[in-house]
Amino acid sequence: ALNGIHRSLYIRWDSQGQPGEGGMMIMREVMSEDVVMTGLANNWFVSTTRWLTHRNENAGDVRFAWRYYYRVIGNANMIIANIDEAAGPQAEKDEIKGQALAYRAWAHFNLVQLFAERYNAGGNNSQLGVPIVTEPITEGGARNTVEEVYTQINTDIEAAIALLDEGRNAKSHININVANGIKARIALTQGRWSDAAAAAKLAREGYPLMSEADMYAGFNNVDNPEWIWGSRQVDDQQTFFASYFAYMSVNFSSTNIRGNPKAISKLLFNKIPDSDIRKNLWDPNASKPALRDPFIDEVTLSNFAKRDYMNRKFVAQGNASSVGDVMYMRASEMYLLEAEALARGGNDAQAKVILDQFAKQRNPQYAGTTNTGAALIEEIMVQRRIELWGEGFRFYDLKRLNLPLDRTGSNHVDQVVAGKFTEPAGTINWQWQIPIDEINANELMIQNPS
Template identity: 25%
Template sequence: MKKNIIKISLAALTIFVSLTSCDRNLDQISSINEDQEQAMTRPETFRQAMDGAYTALKGGGYYTSDTGNQLIMGDLTTDNLIRTTTGRNTNFAASNFEFSSDNSQTTGLFSAAYLVISRTNFVLKYINNGVLSGTQKANMEAEARALRAIAHFDIVRAYSQIPTQSAGAKNSIGIYYSETYAPLNNTASRNLTVDQVYDKIITDLLFAVDNITQNDTDKGRLSKAAVYGLLSRVNLYRGDYANTIKYGELALGISSSITQKGNFSNIWKEKDNNDGVLFQVSNAAAEQNTVGVAYNQSVPALRSEFVVDYDLYTAYTTNDVRKEAYFTTSAYSGQKYNHVTKYAGLTGLPSNIVPVRYLRGAEVLLNVAEAYYRSGNGAQALVLLNKLRAERYSSFTPGTETGQALLDAILKERRLELAFENDRWYTLKRLNLPVQRSGKGDLFDGTGTPAVAQTLAAGNFKWQWPIPITAIQANPNIKQNDQY
């Protein structure tokens, strides 16, 4: 049998393997090549391997370039964004709900996330070989299992139903949960229900939160606060509101900031400002990982692929600090647009190269507020909602909403806060709501050309994205989603 060769660089570790259903071919030039069993006899190699797993989040289909970039996919498929007539038409098919198994706009995440999983499983394959011990070993295993859970969660919410989406969602077809390093596996199948997949995700996260020792100084690596926050997110999607509250409160107890009002613009524009960030996909100028290019380019005027929908833009009041942080109004090719410049770049660094804020304290607070409301504790939900609003509006009088008005206010703030952070599509999906676009055009005042497709009904099969045809060709045991 051909041995895998491990290639080590000072920055990260990459495994060179031939992959089928759950990974892909990857080779990078590096200065040292050695057999993987030998490489994993040194403690520092475990760290390099784990950092290599984090690095895979920057791959195509996850958080890089434009096509299928998860920074934009959750918004361009909804009422948050509208395609411009002066852009390059990237991701147009997805925005028009033209999902297909051979279009990387909606299939790229599948292989990209399984690559992350494969790299975490590589670390776990050697975790008991005696090289690591004590807290060092516990932390490494915890990090690997937490990141493995994150990637599986991203896959299952995109390609399967969300547990709260319909009455039968929990028992509907899930995904393959990969727990061993087997890159040549071509027999894996979607053998779990959605509920069983969530069980495994939560099991991995609970192990991680009990064993992780890493502090949250380096936001590019998982910490206890981040894992608690992830448990809050996953349980919200599952409809387990008691645990959404439990773990969300624990996360906020460790890392309480939801980003101070005076700091809000800075966390998107300053490299070392992480106020309110729990976990991020770190990014450096040297990598040239232009995550913001999915939205626009400077040529030298801003040229956008998608701009904010006019109704959403006007929902941000003039005293909302998010409006200036997220948008720039300027002309391109003689037409004026409200550009999304949330990811345009950091001060003094190249355009479109920014850290991806994967999880923020503000989201955790919103998770908990919604869970309190759905658990019958509207008073505490309102306290949390007002806490967030006090940090987002330059002048704010605490709200007094109750009942449906309170839930509407929580969901409105969620949309405003997490716009362009891969949330909107999944919020609509988990609430079993349709996409209903405004009918407004792409120009700054709502005129111009509206979106071609205006609606996607709740319950439509397209809420479950298609499995890539290449994965099915490599492994026929993988079942395609219905009607693709």
């Protein structure tokens, strides 16, 4: 049963654009400003980047997001409700129960970030959240408040941490490092800075920052020493077009990638120093054969569009194979999360120590930061945007920080975004609509404003 939950994170759901968590990661990125859709191609995720899909209660992707995370919760609840009475060693039962509790916390956490107003650390958070589900049920319940949802999330993740240790069978499974990483994300979103920093430090223990060689290896291998949590895709279980790499890689020969190579915002790219090894993960001259990074031609076919600032970060197994392991948590995220939490909590000195440790690994010429206060926080956030580009964090970051969407002055294509260059912070459009199937099936459900 637990392996079924692990697998649900990367299998195809209702359509090829719904490869589990990889599909959600893509949606959260293309709704933001740092990942650029360079063409229409076959229109996958175009409506999402225009901020239309998530506001449509009839959209298949809205149904998918709701169903996917609640399916994880439902399966976790079956385990939690029955594992104590199962036969077997207590240590194994603890590990299984701990992972199920962590999944329940993680799935509720994703749901409340998508379908509710943002958590306001200075408020009572009585705004409608999502239904809390902690036992096997067949009927939907009413929406709990955002504060109630976060209380349950924290209860579950703390219970998971108490049951887990460093051991596990594979990186697709949840151990105490992953659970602490989830706790760090929750605490950061709630503005609990000291808790976030402490949990992030525990999460990255034993996971060193990757080398330059690993940085250029395609972000497709769960054996990368920096990866804390990720799904391994077995070669003979290819999901073809229902794959994270079928949309985000540089080389898989899908219609979407051939006509819509994903690029970095040139405004963000220009913030990367030339001495930073990450600058080579994108090619600002891809459209110019004489200046193009040879890697782009080496891994793509002649009929692939070459667009400036296109990514070479994500590499699929081959032109005919979308196989690739999908990352959900890395040590880099935890370094930057810890530094951000320390800085926002007023501990500039320690934040600088953590930032310097991270940045010097990415930029050999980095001399250490002299920033303090708001400038230090901004430096950390720029590092976070560069490092985690394409990995599913930016929409959540904009929402938790109550920042606007701003795509102006960059390389976004008007034909793709259809004029959707800005969205003010805090509007109703930051909330996903509840899917119509849930509205019809659950008389207690209240729809978000439209």
